[in-house]
Amino acid sequence: MATETKATTKVKSRTLFQETWRRLIKNRGAIVGMVFLILLIAVAVLSPVLFDYETDIIGQNMAEALQPPNAAHWFGTDEYGRDLFARVLYGARYSLIIGVGAVMLGLIVGTILGSAAGFKGGITDSIIMRGIDIFYSIPNIMTAVVIVSLLGTSTVNLMIALAFSCASSFARIVRASVMTIRDQEYVESSYAMGLPTWKIIVKHILPNCLSPIIVQITLLIGTTIISASSLSFLGIGVPAPAPEWGALLSAGRGHIRDASYMCVIPGLAIMFTVLALNLLGDGLRDALDPKLKK
């Protein structure tokens, strides 16, 4: 009987994840964003199965060049007769890989820097934060230009270039969170128990700053996708003939008068992806910190 009562009490209590999820699914915008992103990830994963890269994505067919959207080519064709529908769907792979990759890389570097600055304080904090301040004084696009010029144009180098600005954002957030948590009693008791600093940060401090980090990850993936497409649009992003969305827009710009659909469709793909990420990010923020919504 006693065990039964215990079990009932257990069912009633919710973990942080369950509580967040319960609040998140009540937010219509977040649901729309989430469904769109699940579909987009499915498309990105399945596109190599659905299309052959050599023939469908980069293979040229001049006989069908610059055809407006029709039954055979839903999004029309480009100046080399390549099907835009296939290229836009395949392009989701690039945008998602670059967006997620750059943010994750930035997260790792930013978390290490931010926790070191916040936890150690003093001279370490001053050096790291002044470095980040200096970095902030250079517009993101200029930093990316310098890094891509240094490393050369490729998808991985673009990711590294964009990870720099993500790292500085994460470092600031993690530092602020660590500074509020480091003086808590449970951190002091971990110290008293003789735990090494890195273990205290990883096991006790970082899990307590997860909420702002999760929200920032979602929002930064969107910003990074826009930045990546901007750099590709300028010709210093993903090299041709890869169908990255910014590169598709750059190619479409040359045909703005005779085939404007080439400019419209890749931009819509970027916009809806970032919109979905922003909707999910806003939803997550409200779900993780309901005080903000009020």
Next chain:
Amino acid sequence: MIKYILKRLVMLIPVILVTSFLIFWAMSLTGGDPALQIAGDKATPEQVEQIREELGLNDPFLVRYAKYMAGMVTGDMGQSYVTKRDVFKTFMERLPNTLMLGGAAVLIAVLVSLPLGIYTAIHQNTWKDTAGMIFALFGTSMPNFWLGLMLIIIFSLTLGWLPSGGKTGFASLILPAVTVGFGLAALITRTTRSSMLDVLRQDYMTTARAKGCSEKRVIYTHGLKNALIPIITAIGLQMSLVITGSVLAETVFSWPGIGRLVYDSISKRDTPMVTGSIILCSVLMCIINLVVDLIYAFFDPRIKAQYSKKG
């Protein structure tokens, strides 16, 4: 206050030195051999060596950097490999165009977002609020260079109302400024709304109403003035976005500013022009950040008092 400004200007020096060092170092590793680039493919090794000597490329890196920075102080940042023109002069010629574009974009953004942010805050949780927030959400999700292309398709190619590129007068400024200003407007609308919502709940707002102040006076004099600090902070933080937006908008609209200069220099692998432009852009950003800090003081007497004590 003047002491504080001078102090801030002095503090800019190490920031500029570190930034320029990093950019100069990174750019010196790229672009191959500048002497070979200038001399061309048909030059003899002796000619290439002579150019290398003339440009000081055989000097150690730190000496080259010191010479470069000394030149920067006197307005000499080398010559473009492509146009053979002075880098500093070319940058300064283009700067007013970018400032004009950036200024017009900020003006448009503020004129749209402040009233919209206040309106949505006053009508919180109504369809008007939702509509305003949908606008802001789309604005932050849209790549601005794509918006530029869409504006060209609609207003230049379809309706024929405005020019699609170049700098031909006031009309040619409208589309690039809207392109840069739209994203900024969306961000400021969100900040204005949340800042106003915070202020509208304060007790002094109720007191102002109880005193018999008109609703307009309550909102604009008592509310907006107190909500302005976070809004100015948001605008200040987004100046980097204005510069980035200008680079892209100038490329889309062939606007003869710094962004277009950087883009052309990158595509032609003109290393001195790219290095000089990026260093000068960073200096520009530092100055803009300083100006934003000083604007805070103008709107918030508490900060002004703090400055006076520091000074």
